Amino acid sequence: MTVDTDRFLADLHTLRGFGAFKTGVHRPTFSEVDMRARHWFVDRLREEGLEAEIDGIGNILGRNPKSGPHLLAGSHLESQNEAGWLDGALGCVAALHLAASGLPVDVAVFADEEGHYGSFIGSRSFTGLLEEEEIDRLANRYHGKTLREAIRDAGLEGRPRLAVERDRYKAFLEMHIEQGRQLEGQGLKIGVVTGIVAIWQWKITIEGQQNHAGTTTMAERRDAGLAAVRLLAAIDQEFPRHCGERTVWTTGRIALSPGAPSIIPGRAEILFQYRDVDIEVLRRLEGVLRRCVAESNRRERTLATLEALSLSTPAVSDAGLQEALAEAAEALVPGGWQRMPSGAGHDAQYLARVMPAAMMFVPSINGISHHWTEDTSEEDLATGMRVLAEGARRVLAG
Amino acid sequence: MTVDTDRFLADLHTLRGFGAFKTGVHRPTFSEVDMRARHWFVDRLREEGLEAEIDGIGNILGRNPKSGPHLLAGSHLESQNEAGWLDGALGCVAALHLAASGLPVDVAVFADEEGHYGSFIGSRSFTGLLEEEEIDRLANRYHGKTLREAIRDAGLEGRPRLAVERDRYKAFLEMHIEQGRQLEGQGLKIGVVTGIVAIWQWKITIEGQQNHAGTTTMAERRDAGLAAVRLLAAIDQEFPRHCGERTVWTTGRIALSPGAPSIIPGRAEILFQYRDVDIEVLRRLEGVLRRCVAESNRRERTLATLEALSLSTPAVSDAGLQEALAEAAEALVPGGWQRMPSGAGHDAQYLARVMPAAMMFVPSINGISHHWTEDTSEEDLATGMRVLAEGARRVLAG
Numbered sequence: 173m174t175v176d177t178d179r180f181l182a183d184l185h186t187l188r189g190f191g192a193f194k195t196g197v198h199r200p201t202f203s204e205v206d207m208r209a210r211h212w213f214v215d216r217l218r219e220e221g222l223e224a225e226i227d228g229i230g231n232i233l234g235r236n237p238k239s240g241p242h243l244l245a246g247s248h249l250e251s252q253n254e255a256g257w258l259d260g261a262l263g264c265v266a267a268l269h270l271a272a273s274g275l276p277v278d279v280a281v282f283a284d285e286e287g288h289y290g291s292f293i294g295s296r297s298f299t300g301l302l303e304e305e306e307i308d309r310l311a312n313r314y315h316g317k318t319l320r321e322a323i324r325d326a327g328l329e330g331r332p333r334l335a336v337e338r339d340r341y342k343a344f345l346e347m348h349i350e351q352g353r354q355l356e357g358q359g360l361k362i363g364v365v366t367g368i369v370a371i372w373q374w375k376i377t378i379e380g381q382q383n384h385a386g387t388t389t390m391a392e393r394r395d396a397g398l399a400a401v402r403l404l405a406a407i408d409q410e411f412p413r414h415c416g417e418r419t420v421w422t423t424g425r426i427a428l429s430p431g432a433p434s435i436i437p438g439r440a441e442i443l444f445q446y447r448d449v450d451i452e453v454l455r456r457l458e459g460v461l462r463r464c465v466a467e468s469n470r471r472e473r474t475l476a477t478l479e480a481l482s483l484s485t486p487a488v489s490d491a492g493l494q495e496a497l498a499e500a501a502e503a504l505v506p507g508g509w510q511r512m513p514s515g516a517g518h519d520a521q522y523l524a525r526v527m528p529a530a531m532m533f534v535p536s537i538n539g540i541s542h543h544w545t546e547d548t549s550e551e552d553l554a555t556g557m558r559v560l561a562e563g564a565r566r567v568l569a570g
Numbered sequence: 571m572t573v574d575t576d577r578f579l580a581d582l583h584t585l586r587g588f589g590a591f592k593t594g595v596h597r598p599t600f601s602e603v604d605m606r607a608r609h610w611f612v613d614r615l616r617e618e619g620l621e622a623e624i625d626g627i628g629n630i631l632g633r634n635p636k637s638g639p640h641l642l643a644g645s646h647l648e649s650q651n652e653a654g655w656l657d658g659a660l661g662c663v664a665a666l667h668l669a670a671s672g673l674p675v676d677v678a679v680f681a682d683e684e685g686h687y688g689s690f691i692g693s694r695s696f697t698g699l700l701e702e703e704e705i706d707r708l709a710n711r712y713h714g715k716t717l718r719e720a721i722r723d724a725g726l727e728g729r730p731r732l733a734v735e736r737d738r739y740k741a742f743l744e745m746h747i748e749q750g751r752q753l754e755g756q757g758l759k760i761g762v763v764t765g766i767v768a769i770w771q772w773k774i775t776i777e778g779q780q781n782h783a784g785t786t787t788m789a790e791r792r793d794a795g796l797a798a799v800r801l802l803a804a805i806d807q808e809f810p811r812h813c814g815e816r817t818v819w820t821t822g823r824i825a826l827s828p829g830a831p832s833i834i835p836g837r838a839e840i841l842f843q844y845r846d847v848d849i850e851v852l853r854r855l856e857g858v859l860r861r862c863v864a865e866s867n868r869r870e871r872t873l874a875t876l877e878a879l880s881l882s883t884p885a886v887s888d889a890g891l892q893e894a895l896a897e898a899a900e901a902l903v904p905g906g907w908q909r910m911p912s913g914a915g916h917d918a919q920y921l922a923r924v925m926p927a928a929m930m931f932v933p934s935i936n937g938i939s940h941h942w943t944e945d946t947s948e949e950d951l952a953t954g955m956r957v958l959a960e961g962a963r964r965v966l967a968g
């Protein structure tokens with residue numbers, strides 16, 4: 173096994189040219205430039221001796237002719253709009269170079285992890301969790317083109333969707349940028365991912381009474397905006413008392429209706445989410461949230477209701493795979509790594525449902541992601557590639 | 571002096587026909603239907619023997635040929651969008667019927683009190699507080715047509731703007747619906763207005779750091795939305811300790827950027843206002859607000875800044891006029907009236923700068939205003955008309 177990190181970096185830079193935007197890329201799923209990137213990647217897989225094709229949902233599978241046991245490795249090729257050059261691309265090119273190094277690794281590129289059309293449609297299709305009916309109704313969240321049209325325009329119509337051959341693989345590995353600043357902040361080079369957090373996303377709606385901001389006394393008001401502030405302040409008080417060590421919670425949106433300076437808001441809509449790797453913590457925080465909403469309805473003359481928008485399941489990394497990656501990291505960067513959860517969702521969480529899966533992080537400069545300034549030093553990228561390859565070797569040998 | 575309340579009500583119902591919308595009216599400033607209503611009103615003034623014209627800003631002045639001392643009375647004719655039939659119209663038609671009853675009353679209709687193009691442009695023009703430069707830059711807040719174009723299309727271009735003849739008038743009187751439920755709630759028929767609140771309108775901007783809601787730990791965050799919630803919760807705690815008896819305060823809008831479920835808000839914009847008739851209370855609350863913002867900047871890792879959008883001056887009703895209206899109310903509806911501030915702004919606040927001014931309220935059913943369901947019973951309208959006329963008679967005699 174020999175990893176050529178110069179060629180690995182060269183491939184990353186070539187890929188950066190597809191949809192280059194400032195120092196990042198703009199490569200939305202199934203755009204013309206995204207499809208060119210996919211075809212280039214298929215060509216590269218074939219150059220390395222893999223049998224590669226794009227399937228009917230846009231996934232790429234490169235099958236390694238070497239005899240098994242095999243590993244599967246990969247990530248996604250499309251980007252968020254005007255985003256970074258490494259998010260997803262890193263894991264794909266790293267998987268390519270695992271195969272190029274001589275290891276019996278199949279390479280997978282999962283379509284639309286970034287959610288231009290849906291939620292993890294590539295990895296869900298590959299693991300048998302995406303129905304035709306869902307494909308029928310999905311459309312691009314930015315410009316509304318249907319997924320069926322996009323698949324047709326990408327030249328993929330009529331192709332079968334590939335399904336995972338569970339018996340073929342010993343494990344799935346995904347390398348990714350951290351998208352946070354934990355590694356950088358501690359001067360570490362590698363994160364061995366213990367699990368991928370679940371996101372529990374809620375909509376809180378508060379109904380009050382729209383009224384004139386001058387002629388309605390404070391005592392008469394049923395102010396949905398004020399009730400929203402008090403509820404969110406209560407959540408801010410209660411959550412730290414019940415959360416886990418690495419739980420995060422976020423109010424991403426507060427919309428008051430009608431939103432005019434001199435009108436008491438009659439309605440408030442709040443988008444609130446929390447994330448954790450531990451299902452018990454997620455359930456406990458649901459209880460806290462429900463109590464805060466009930467308390468609001470006892471105190472206020474408004475009606476708050478809670479609606480679950482999505483409640484995903486945490487994905488725990490396989491212990492043996494974690495150990496192999498940890499040993500590889502300790503061998504190549506002694507003391508320069510840590511175990512850590514992934515706060516973001518990744519394709520690996522769906523692969524974890526059908527085989528042992530694990531992830532490995534490299535540092536993100538300033539923790540920036542989903543922005544064109546996202547970056548990682550070439551030295552850290554090369555170190556990550558070497559650790560991943562050593563980890564893969566240990567998994568196959570184990 | 572004889573007030574014909576049947577004709578008064580008949581005129582109100584005729585006016586309701588201009589731009590009828592459900593049970594209310596849709597009569598935006600300078601719309602075709604608004605101009606037809608203005609011309610109809612000029613005709614009615616002339617029928618009652620007044621010399622009437624529309625000036626270059628859309629104001630109507632009906633001069634009474636009777637010898638002085640004169641009173642001035644009036645309000646506005648345009649409506650908010652899809653709003654009520656009485657807001658403004660009531661004060662204009664009441665002024666017309668003061669003149670029709672034989673009193674030496676001039677009638678004024680002030681353009682655009684409802685602010686389709688600007689802030690009180692009619693009464694400010696009449697009282698010498700509107701410059702040509704402001705007219706040059708104003709445009710319709712809903713559809714963007716410039717005020718100059720609207721004036722030209724209304725056929726008013728080139729007409730002079732009328733200015734108040736201060737020496738001609740003893741006082742200004744404006745009758746209006748309450749737009750609240752204080753009178754109705756206490757079974758009262760008349761409100762003698764003690765003053766018109768000032769509105770101090772602020773924009774609070776909070777700058778944080780936009781970031782990934784999954785990969786950024788709670789300790790690392792600079793969450794502008796959370797800082798906004800904490801600041802508004804602090805204001806909610808502090809204001810009741812320092813406000814006046816009838817102070818009201820309102821957060822009409824909270825906008826978090828970018829407003830996505832999985833992104834920590836990097837910026838928050840808040841529209842916050844308070845209203846009171848007492849300048850000392852307004853100043854005290856500014857101090858409280860500034861302390862809350864300073865406290866936020868001490869506690870949070872975000873930067874909150876405060877910008878005054880408008881700081882108006884409270885208008886206090888003339889004591890002698892209040893007394894005349896109070897005596898009239900007590901004579902006609904003994905015990906059925908109260909003194910009260912106006913929580914909304916009115917043209918009278920600008921007239922109060924150039925002559926003694928006062929206002930009188932009639933009840934609003936369910937306190938509704940700025941909505942097509944706004945209403946007042948015909949009995950209460952007629953009672954109001956009779957009290958206003960009796961009050962005007964006392965002012966002229968006093």
